[in-house]
Structure formats: structure tokens, C-alpha cells
Amino acid sequence: EAGVAQSPRYKIIEKRQSVAFWCNPISGHATLYWYQQILGQGPKLLIQFQNNGVVDDSQLPKDRFSAERLKGVDSTLKIQPAKLEDSAVYLCASSPVGSQVAGELFFGEGSRLTVL
Amino acid sequence: SQQGEEDPQALSIQEGENATMNCSYKTSINNLQWYRQNSGRGLVHLILIRSNEREKHSGRLRVTLDTSKKSSSLLITASRAADTASYFCATDQTGANNLFFGTGTRLTVIP
Numbered sequence: 001e002a003g004v005a006q007s008p009r010y011k012i013i014e015k016r017q018s019v020a021f022w023c024n025p026i027s028g029h030a031t032l033y034w035y036q037q038i039l040g041q042g043p044k045l046l047i048q049f050q051n052n053g054v055v056d057d058s059q060l061p062k063d064r065f066s067a068e069r070l071k072g073v074d075s076t077l078k079i080q081p082a083k084l085e086d087s088a089v090y091l092c093a094s095s096p097v098g099s100q101v102a103g104e105l106f107f108g109e110g111s112r113l114t115v116l
Numbered sequence: 117s118q119q120g121e122e123d124p125q126a127l128s129i130q131e132g133e134n135a136t137m138n139c140s141y142k143t144s145i146n147n148l149q150w151y152r153q154n155s156g157r158g159l160v161h162l163i164l165i166r167s168n169e170r171e172k173h174s175g176r177l178r179v180t181l182d183t184s185k186k187s188s189s190l191l192i193t194a195s196r197a198a199d200t201a202s203y204f205c206a207t208d209q210t211g212a213n214n215l216f217f218g219t220g221t222r223l224t225v226i227p
Contacts, residue, residue: 041220042204093158104164105159107158107160
């Protein structure tokens with residue numbers, strides 16, 4: 001079974017530029033998550049989708065971050081304009097569980113963003 | 117904010133020794149999970165323990181959960197150099213359908 005695919009793996013941009021990250025979850029997984037992991041910290045949830053609907057985006061900085069999951073499959077996370085503090089690894093995860101209890105998450109390798 | 121906190125932040129042991137990591141959290145949970153992250157990689161699920169369970173085993177891993185103290189521990193027995201990684205606990209809070217990750221324990225196993 002193919003895992004969660006993410007691209008690009010690495011991206012370097014200057015502040016105020018824009019960037020987009022792509023994620024393709026495991027086939028059949030209803031729930032998709034984007035996490036932000038700053039160096040030395042644990043992942044922090046940015047947004048959660050169930051199929052193509054948003055379940056939780058309470059921690060997404062909506063003035064600069066946006067995400068979509070068209071057709072309930074792959075997803076794109078965009079940052080515009082980027083700030084220095086956005087330097088982090090952006091992790092995508094998926095889960096086959098769509099109930100009220102979070103089950104095991106399957107993570108991609110992450111996209112490492114450096115903002116100069 | 118992050119839900120859990122792991123203790124210690126860093127742990128260095130000799131190969132063959134046991135490693136114990138602790139996790140404390142603040143609110144009621146449905147389940148607690150442990151993940152491993154090798155440097156520069158994504159997280160890999162290790163084990164899930166439900167709120168009505170007290171202990172669970174998987175290979176060389178043993179997890180305990182004490183909901184009265186809001187704490188969990190992960191024991192890795194007979195450690196190997198390949199166990200070198202960061203370990204995170206993650207809690208599924210009651211009423212929420214996502215995971216909140218702790219700050220992690222960086223484990224180094226010296227061959």
C-alpha cells in the first residue's frame with residue numbers, strides 16, 4: 001500500500017513570497033490533517049478535513065494560510081505571504097477513521113520550509 | 117497549545133538497556149498514542165492505548181496509562197541503536213476528533 005505522498009520535500013523562499021505544499025493521502029482515507037512542526041517541538045494541528053469538508057481549522061492563521069481538499073482526495077496548503085516564523089516542517093497525515101475518536105494517523109515525510 | 121509534555125526531554129542510554137519515557141496531559145481523553153520520528157522523517161505510529169486500558173504491549177514496547185494522574189509511560193526494552201529517534205505522545209481529547217502532540221523525548225541509543 002502506498003503511503004502518504006508530499007511535495008516538495010524542501011522549499012526555500014524569501015519572506016513575503018508565497019508557497020504551496022501538496023499532499024496525496026493513502027487511498028480510501030477519509031480524514032486528512034495538516035500539521036506544522038517547528039524545530040524541536042511537537043506537531044501542531046493546522047487543519048483537519050473529513051472528505052472535502054473542514055472539521056477543524058481553529059489553529060490555522062487564516063490571514064496567510066489557506067488549505068483545500070478538492071474532491072475529497074489530495075490537498076494543498078498555501079502560505080501567502082510567508083513570514084520568518086513560518087519556517088517549519090509541514091506534515092500531512094491521513095486516517096481511515098471518520099468517527100468522533102481519532103485513530104492511528106499515517107504521516108508523510110513532510111515538506112521543510114525555510115523562509116529567509 | 118500542545119496537550120502533552122514528555123519527560124525527559126532527552127535520554128541517552130547504552131544499547132541493550134531499557135528506556136522509559138513519560139507523558140503528562142491535562143484534559144480527559146479517548147485514547148493516547150505514541151509515535152516515533154527519525155531525524156528528517158515523518159512520524160510513525162507505535163501504539164494506541166484507550167482510556168479504559170491500563171497497560172498494553174507490542175513487541176519490545178510497553179505502554180501504561182494512569183487516567184487518574186493523567187500520565188502515560190513508554191518503555192522500550194533491550195534498546196537498539198536503531199531505536200534512536202524522537203518519541204511523541206499524542207492525546208485524543210474527549211469531544212475532539214484530532215490528536216494533540218507533546219513536546220517529545222529525544223532518545224539516543226549508543227552502540
